[in-house]
Amino acid sequence: DAGVIQSPRHEVTEMGQEVTLRCKPISGHDYLFWYRQTMMRGLELLIYFNNNVPIDDSGMPEDRFSAKMPNASFSTLKIQPSEPRDSAVYFCASSPGGLQPQHFGDGTRLSIL
């Protein structure tokens, strides 16, 4: 079975550029989560979707961050404009819901110069 697929694996870009991270959840999973991992704050939830609808975006740091889920098999996390402090590893995870665990992708390592 294919797991959660994230792209790109690595992204290096200059400050001020738009960055788009992509995620394909496991087929049949109704929940999709975006996380950011930093040394200072560990793994923190940014936003999650249920059946393509955003449920809780209270973790999104500011208006420069936006996330969409246009269909059940695709989600994007966009940063515009990007800043050096956005440098982190961004993980996407999906879950079928209920008491099932979340399954994580391999992450996107983002570096903003």
Add this chain to the structure above:
Amino acid sequence: ILNVEQSPQSLHVQEGDSTNFTCSFPSSNFYALHWYRWETAKSPEALFVMTLNGDEKKKGRISATLNTKEGYSYLYIKGSQPEDSATYLCAFRPTDKLIFGTGTRLQVFP
């Protein structure tokens, strides 16, 4: 703010030693407690989902217990092996979302 704390932050043990670490979480609004294993340069991998007070789960040499009344869970590894080296994360779940602790980094020396 919901706080999930894990201790110790890091642990170095010899191969064959048994070890355990603690996850503390709020004792109210409890739905579930998740444990994950996170190897360097990989993604977190689910170990256990625990829901009932007094729950005990086991997978090979790894086991976990849960006390929801006092808000803690223990993870035990019996006879640690070098391949057990990883960060062990717990996550408190009051609703659909997970609130992660900062993890216990375990290193097992041969």
